[in-house]
Amino acid sequence: MQTANTIQPILRRDPASARRAQMRSIRNFLTAMLFLAPSLVIFILFVFMPLVKTIDLSTFLTDAIGRPVERTWFENYDRIFSDKDLANSLRISLAFALYVVPGSLALALFLAVLGNLSLRGISIFRVIFSSTIAISGATASLIFLFLFHPAIGVFNFILDILGLPRVAWLTSDTTSLLSVSLVSIWLSLGFNTTIFLAALQGISQELYESARIDGASFWAQFRHITMPLISPTIFFLVVVSTLGALQTFTQINIMTRGGPVESTNVLVYLIYRAFYFNGQYGIAAALSVVLFLIMLALTIIQFGVLERRVHYS
Numbered sequence: 001m002q003t004a005n006t007i008q009p010i011l012r013r014d015p016a017s018a019r020r021a022q023m024r025s026i027r028n029f030l031t032a033m034l035f036l037a038p039s040l041v042i043f044i045l046f047v048f049m050p051l052v053k054t055i056d057l058s059t060f061l062t063d064a065i066g067r068p069v070e071r072t073w074f075e076n077y078d079r080i081f082s083d084k085d086l087a088n089s090l091r092i093s094l095a096f097a098l099y100v101v102p103g104s105l106a107l108a109l110f111l112a113v114l115g116n117l118s119l120r121g122i123s124i125f126r127v128i129f130s131s132t133i134a135i136s137g138a139t140a141s142l143i144f145l146f147l148f149h150p151a152i153g154v155f156n157f158i159l160d161i162l163g164l165p166r167v168a169w170l171t172s173d174t175t176s177l178l179s180v181s182l183v184s185i186w187l188s189l190g191f192n193t194t195i196f197l198a199a200l201q202g203i204s205q206e207l208y209e210s211a212r213i214d215g216a217s218f219w220a221q222f223r224h225i226t227m228p229l230i231s232p233t234i235f236f237l238v239v240v241s242t243l244g245a246l247q248t249f250t251q252i253n254i255m256t257r258g259g260p261v262e263s264t265n266v267l268v269y270l271i272y273r274a275f276y277f278n279g280q281y282g283i284a285a286a287l288s289v290v291l292f293l294i295m296l297a298l299t300i301i302q303f304g305v306l307e308r309r310v311h312y313s
Helices: 002-013 015-057 075-082 084-115 122-134 137-147 154-161 176-201 205-213 218-229 231-246 250-255 267-277 281-309
Strands: 060-062 068-071
Touching: 015 060, 015 281, 060 075, 060 281, 075 084, 075 281, 084 122, 084 176, 084 231, 084 267, 084 281, 122 176, 137 154, 137 176, 137 250, 176 231, 176 250, 205 218, 218 231, 231 281, 250 267, 267 281
Parallel strands: none
Antiparallel strands: 060 068
16 A cells, blocks of 8 residues: 555656657647537637627628727617617517517426327327428418418307407407417427437436336326426527527518507517618617627526426436
8 A cells, every 4th residue: 555655646746658648638729619619610600709790790880781880889879778669679579589488488387298208100290280380480370370361260250150250360469469479389299299209208207117116196197207307408499499599580571561550579680670671780789789698698597597497317
């Protein structure tokens, strides 16, 4: 034991050994960077450089074709924060996210639990609920435009059969945002359900068998086994779905164009109108920076609050 304790400090002080360890660390780092290089190049070109350019453009007044003319620093930010359009779009965007995220996750979890049952023909059910993954936002919007049509729409036809009053789905400022939210929920359903189903199938059946032997009901098993073990998946989908809801554009652009009465004018569509219709490139860049900071803040809050309830083992 004394010999080993005597030799170990000598080895630690050996310069050749330290150099070899250092060279090995450098070689491992360079190897890792070689594999990461394609992804890093893509991120730098298409994420970080546009972000820096957007932040820089937000401090300029621009001409009619978007060229910076005069740096005004925070004047664009003063204009957007003093305008009521930003507050209205923020309120609508947050309401839209509150409609879409809980609704899509709850419905997706319900379908995943059904899809996880051991029944004959269950694979057909799984294909049906996952089919929305292959449908684009534009296609879904056009489909629902017909379904929501106030005169010949299928939804109002069903309400007529049931003897209920018709609903002005997309032409009323009280129902338009909810109607667009239903389209977004339907679009995200396939992806969310597939992810939930994969998480459910990763849970060992021995846990459920032990719980049933102890007399646990289905709800007790779901609460104390299923929910804790799929909590990392729930956390992942909450973060991804929130970011996706705040960036929704296609459904708004095709179905309502921000109306009626600005009731669906989410922040992304406000940026689009400032850039393409009004030619206010500096204003659009400033709004984009605000959206980025909001999404960053929400992500940090979600990691700080929700991740504490996640069970990774």
